[in-house]
Amino acid sequence: MPRDTLTERNRKQRERQRDLRARQRAAKRPDRDDVARVMLQWFIVGAVAKARQKELEQSEDVIVKRLVAQGFDEAACYDVFDRLVEKYTGEHWDFRRKPHLLFPDGAPDDDMSD
Numbered sequence: 082m083p084r085d086t087l088t089e090r091n092r093k094q095r096e097r098q099r100d101l102r103a104r105q106r107a108a109k110r111p112d113r114d115d116v117a118r119v120m121l122q123w124f125i126v127g128a129v130a131k132a133r134q135k136e137l138e139q140s141e142d143v144i145v146k147r148l149v150a151q152g153f154d155e156a157a158c159y160d161v162f163d164r165l166v167e168k169y170t171g172e173h174w175d176f177r178r179k180p181h182l183l184f185p186d187g188a189p190d191d192d193m194s195d
Contacts, residue, residue, distance in 0.1 A: 125169045
């Protein structure tokens with residue numbers, strides 16, 4: 082049996098990924114990025130609240146070093162990390178809501194018509 086073309090393999094992979102994401106969404110299962118975002122925000126806010134600036138800076142250096150080892154620009158890495166610290170510790174910011182988790186059948190109608 083001949084092997085599928087690259088286009089066909091890519092199409093099948095997209096379908097598998099779409100199905101996997103749908104199953105995870107239905108199960109309300111976080112992915113690794115969801116966990117990583119929450120963990121980073123928790124660490125940053127906790128370090129700032131407890132006045133552990135040195136610990137935060139040391140962690141930043143380790144994270145940046147690992148990103149640079151992956152090929153990222155060092156100055157850009159520090160900039161992104163610093164912006165995250167500003168964002169996470171600023172007023173009136175929190176994670177975006179995930180309405181598909183709160184309302185799996187769709188958000189309730191906000192119909193205000195008379």
